[in-house]
């Protein structure tokens with residue numbers, strides 16, 4: 544039986560830099576933190592890998608490394624001017640090229656490695672080597688525009704992987720489901736006018752980037768109807784996420800009929816994430832994984848790739864990621880999430896659940912009117 548592949552590389556944990564206290568640049572009246580700076584630090588990712596080792600799940604997965612994405616791979620998305628500037632600054636002493644995108648010396652190579660993990664995961668799944676695959680990519684990618692890095696993202700990992708697979712004639716139609724709590728604005732911008740890549744982003748309304756991710760952005764030209772934004776107001780919990788999945792995400796996938804599904808897998812919708820105000824739990828991520836696997840089975844022979852994006856709770860990200868990987872691999876290991884009891888009692892009451900359902904029902908009418916859902 545085919546295994547679930549898990550792509551990672553210790554060097555991705557060595558990416559870092561910048562002087563932030565949470566999202567506030569240090570300086571003036573903002574005192575530097577004692578430990579670390581940016582919320583995008585290695586620990587959430589490293590602790591997920593550590594938990595897989597300690598629980599024994601790592602032994603059931605195919606643990607793999609990958610080649611760095613090539614210049615040709617990067618250049619399909621990013622213009623030479625941007626890559627040269629990034630490489631030049633990285634070869635010197637590092638720095639920052641966009642908004643909240645700090646990197647150290649050698650950050651260019653680590654970012655290309657992060658994209659390489661996603662590329663290898665996608666190509667291997669398309670080649671039928673593994674049942675499905677997870678790439679523990681860092682730095683993340685979904686906010687990155689072709690020539691402007693943004694929100695900790697320096698290269699557009701998922702589009703780089705998709706374009707490499709299309710260039711190798713391994714795939715034609717790809718669906719990207721982005722459940723990171725922030726809007727997948729980079730992926731959206733890159734595929735806005737394309738009808739061969741469906742982009743879906745489920746996010747906290749107006750969190751990051753601000754004024755981005757409205758339902759009215761449906762794609763342009765040939766891409767019309769192929770971009771789906773599902774902004775949920777702060778406070779949405781398990782029920783709202785699952786209802787949005789059943790009502791909007793799954794019907795859109797069914798309508799589009801992809802050859803493979805790629806998930807931009809952020810865990811920052813967690814109820815204890817410092818950068819969002821949502822109430823998802825590991826149970827939410829487990830259930831969304833069950834549903835997306837079922838969709839992949841029905842539509843594309845089970846072909847499913849997850850690329851790690853955000854998630855800033857050092858405590859909770861490992862348990863959310865573990866739940867996803869237990870599900871992807873069909874493991875009998877089932878860890879207790881220590882945050883789960885709190886999650887259960889932190890969900891919106893019936894009155895507020897009704898509010899989210901009504902909103903999602905309104906969104907359904909909108910997406911039917913633009914033919915994203917038939």
Ligand SMILES: [Zn+2]
Pocket residue numbers: 723724725809811852853854
């Ligand atoms: Zn995020």
